[in-house]
Amino acid sequence: DGGITQSPKYLFRKEGQNVTLSCEQNLNHDAMYWYRQDPGQGLRLIYYSQIVNDFQKGDIAEGYSVSREKKESFPLTVTSAQKNPTAFYLCASSMAGYSGANVLTFGAGSRLTVL
């Protein structure tokens, strides 16, 4: 079945450490996204990528980095520069191009806790 796989589901990090969250999709989608979810704040866009080897900052990119070396993969690194990294991170993908039929498909999420 096609879908998005995020790993790990739960991750604990000590302050000062970088961590990388994995996101893999087999939907043949061109575009991929990372959102951050905090209680009572909805979802906020961190980074997005429309094609391989290209990505753009979203609304809250500071303290995060990404890469897009393969169409299927869009890993997110939470660096030590991110001051408040404890959150639920959601990866999503979609077809490219603007169409009413293009919707986001989400992974199951990764919960990061800083100890």
Add this chain to the structure above:
Amino acid sequence: GDSVTQMEGPVTLSEEAFLTINCTYTATGYPSLFWYVQYPGEGLQLLLKATKADDKGSNKGFEATYRKETTSFHLEKGSVQVSDSAVYFCALRPPGGTSYGKLTFGQGTILTVHP
């Protein structure tokens, strides 16, 4: 900028009660509108969508009508079930351009349905 405002929760209902979750938006032009649902510990799933004024999106007994005159997209269901307990997110996508995946989300509304 674009914004989405949802009614504050949590909303607690008895089984078979009528549900309304209000959603209003601020955007330029005619955005596409979405309702996503998030079950405990999971990612978001698309519930329904509408891409132009007066469109009605529907799925699994839920409905929402795109009202341009009131800039609203309220979610309704005639008879809720315990299995509908989840967090519901209203979201918009700006019209045109390359913003096809850059959704703006409301803060989410927690729904709890009791037997």
